[in-house]
Amino acid sequence: MPLITDLDVLDIRFPTSRELDGSDAMNPDPDYSAAYVVLRTGEGPNGHGLAFTIGRGNDVQAAAIRALAPHVVGREAPRTAADLAALSADLVGDSQLRWLGPEKGVVHMAIGAVVNAAWDLAARAAGLPVWRFLAAMSPEEIVGLIDFRYLSDALTPDEALGILRAAEPTRAQRVAELTERGFPAYTTSPGWLGYSDEKLSALARQAVAEGFDMIKLKVGGDLDDDVRRLKLAREVVGDGVRIAVDANQRWDTEVAIRWMRELAPHRPYWIEEPTSPDDVLAHRAIADALAPIKVATGEHVQNRVVFKQLLQAGAIDVLQLDACRVGGVNENVAILLLAAKFGVPVCPHAGGVGLCELVRHLSLFDYVAVSASMQDRVIEWVDHLHEHFTDPATVVDGRYTAPNAPGFSAQLREDTLNRYRYPDGPVWTEEGA
Amino acid sequence: MPLITDLDVLDIRFPTSRELDGSDAMNPDPDYSAAYVVLRTGEGPNGHGLAFTIGRGNDVQAAAIRALAPHVVGREAPRTAADLAALSADLVGDSQLRWLGPEKGVVHMAIGAVVNAAWDLAARAAGLPVWRFLAAMSPEEIVGLIDFRYLSDALTPDEALGILRAAEPTRAQRVAELTERGFPAYTTSPGWLGYSDEKLSALARQAVAEGFDMIKLKVGGDLDDDVRRLKLAREVVGDGVRIAVDANQRWDTEVAIRWMRELAPHRPYWIEEPTSPDDVLAHRAIADALAPIKVATGEHVQNRVVFKQLLQAGAIDVLQLDACRVGGVNENVAILLLAAKFGVPVCPHAGGVGLCELVRHLSLFDYVAVSASMQDRVIEWVDHLHEHFTDPATVVDGRYTAPNAPGFSAQLREDTLNRYRYPDGPVWTEEGA
Missing domain, CATH: 3.20.20.120 (Enolase-like C-terminal domain)
Structure with missing residues (x-):
């Protein structure tokens, strides 16, 4: 069973502030950047993800992604790909890291980067772009992707199923x-x-x-x-x-x-x-x-x-x-x-x-x-x-x-x-x- | 004029999970921790602050505090102490770091730690505990501490003045x-x-x-x-x-x-x-x-x-x-x-x-x-x-x-x-x- 052997993180920055591309009322001089993550498997496809930032702090964002590595490295790649809800729940559920959000800011963006990298890996393994990989799932499988905590007063699993079945x-x-x-x-x-x-x-x-x-x-x-x-x-x-x-x-x-x-x-x-x-x-x-x-x-x-x-x-x-x-x-x-x-x-x-x-x-x-x-x-x-x-x-x-x-x-x-x-x-x- | 010469950050963790102190429904095994910051001045008093975390991720929190150092190191300590609103505005206003919140999560807690350390420094310089240092300010000075952005639909500076004057x-x-x-x-x-x-x-x-x-x-x-x-x-x-x-x-x-x-x-x-x-x-x-x-x-x-x-x-x-x-x-x-x-x-x-x-x-x-x-x-x-x-x-x-x-x-x-x-x-x- 191929494992996810490494979680690599790179601090990539583009010097966009040298032009004025991207300037707005709150962000006068962004250097568009990515805390870039690669889930390496050795045998199967790798998974790629990123958190987008606008310059300073991209190193902090990268450090947050690295803090998630123990949840990912050593996992079996096919099982991870087959149950992306479990990976997401595992990352969101880290009770100590959760304090730093919860579910917001740097740590949540780090979770997003890693979860998205696992989706990249899973869709590559399936030979599909992510939109078609998702669209090939049954309504029940799609509902199974979701953490309904804090949602039930607005959307229940049954209502979600109804939307998808229609x-x-x-x-x-x-x-x-x-x-x-x-x-x-x-x-x-x-x-x-x-x-x-x-x-x-x-x-x-x-x-x-x-x-x-x-x-x-x-x-x-x-x-x-x-x-x-x-x-x-x-x-x-x-x-x-x-x-x-x-x-x-x-x-x-x-x-x-x-x-x-x-x-x-x-x-x-x-x-x-x-x-x-x-x-x-x-x-x-x-x-x-x-x-x-x-x-x-x-x-x-x-x-x-x-x-x-x-x-x-x-x-x-x-x-x-x-x-x-x-x-x-x-x-x-x-x-x-x-x-x-x-x-x-x-x-x-x-x-x-x-x-x-x-x-x-x-x-x-x-x-x-x-x-x-x-x-x-x-x-x-x-x-x-x-x-x-x-x-x-x-x-x-x-x-x-x-x-x-x-x-x-x-x-x-x-x-x-x-x-x-x-x-x-x-x-x-x-x-x- | 004494300067703030250094911003030191330490990752301090207490192994509280070895007992069950602090266990609750969402946080079963916290290791109570502090990303601890010292603003050093050489001549005058230092300033001490911290961000509280519950273990993993305290290093990420420390990295976020370090990212604020360029806003603090080299500032004149007495002027910083005399205008803590300016320091706060400078930290919150970093347009690139702001992307990582805005005003929430790891970066905002880092700002809190540094701002609080500057209050520690200022109150020490004044020879007062912070509560009395604050209570010695005029209503106008207190209102001057506040960033009213996003507050004006609920609290105006005049209303705040009225409360303080009463x-x-x-x-x-x-x-x-x-x-x-x-x-x-x-x-x-x-x-x-x-x-x-x-x-x-x-x-x-x-x-x-x-x-x-x-x-x-x-x-x-x-x-x-x-x-x-x-x-x-x-x-x-x-x-x-x-x-x-x-x-x-x-x-x-x-x-x-x-x-x-x-x-x-x-x-x-x-x-x-x-x-x-x-x-x-x-x-x-x-x-x-x-x-x-x-x-x-x-x-x-x-x-x-x-x-x-x-x-x-x-x-x-x-x-x-x-x-x-x-x-x-x-x-x-x-x-x-x-x-x-x-x-x-x-x-x-x-x-x-x-x-x-x-x-x-x-x-x-x-x-x-x-x-x-x-x-x-x-x-x-x-x-x-x-x-x-x-x-x-x-x-x-x-x-x-x-x-x-x-x-x-x-x-x-x-x-x-x-x-x-x-x-x-x-x-x-x-x-x-």
């Missing part, structure tokens, strides 16, 4: 549709705060030319700038293209409402992260005040318990699942089912390092086996850093193509691992000096 | 009262799940004999056991002593309600941590169903934003502030003011490593300058590990005595640092083998 008979036609036509994307590339008006205009025009019917702008730095930039973007893209705006948690409730009312004449589609991701009640107040502008959040939502409350409270119109913030595929399957129960579309957060690569699997699975709907669903697309992955995400005519390679698409290229390793890779020792 | 004229009489009579305590020592009925009875009897009028039992493992243990404790202590129970997050909403209804005939005073600390709406549902049994939580509440919502929603009757979970004294001052605004008593979580030492300063300050009330206020007391501190907490006749030594009482003794250092101290290399 979609089951027509799964095959949606797999075929996705393979042929892909899944809708929107692009954030025009909208970073650090860009000039000229660059914004040019990139917005280019986005429409490339087939996108939705773009996103960062807001929250300066109100006059935001009004000017949104007006400009609206003029460039016309009325038929949705423009989302993203405040990256910058505001208190009252400021969010006031600020967005100034932007409203230019028809923003959603306001993303208007305030603290922890603040369910504030999101509810903002959503009530700003309708029909939608409220979206999720990239910093720590776990299923907070997503559950956002849905219970009617606080969000769009759920922005993140592949690397919560405890991995298992918890994200729970979140997809919660969203389906409450009828809220899931539009994943992407960008960063590898998020586009990973979340497409989750949205495709959502469409095939859970929501069975593309209505108001769209995956974020940021066109950078894909060249570092062995199975990069691709977008054609404004749509993600469905991945075919076995696994979860989280594997970084060997030369990337050598060049961008922090602090001793050549990108940091030579070029950065 | 208490100001009578501060001196409460300082005198505390110095003479101390502050009410309750004890958790009888109630750990690992204890036999005989040990529970003996310790409960002893608690009453020692002057406590409130004890606490851990529950949530097995319903029949809990009913038997609570009945037994009630028989031992009689009707005049309050018995709180603590489920350590074990239940979903419906289970919490059902379980507590079985315990209700034996008159539990409060139910602590009935479910996930992230679940504001579940706490509200539980509180509604179980009144007049009180609902308490806080030791795992990640920050002021979640406390704010618990108060806004009417979800808690008792707020259990923790000295080391949130971002230090500054955030805890905000939490005290929020509680005062909503009329909810603060009963701090203590025990662990150093929590009794630290929280007494916060409750005493609350009484002197914020709530000005002892009604329903009580500080947890767990009688272990105090011998490792240079200024240990003491309880006499069921009341905490007011600390007199300058600082925040977080300093560990030198021989403790040597003996319990993990993994190379003799407690771990010799006795543990």
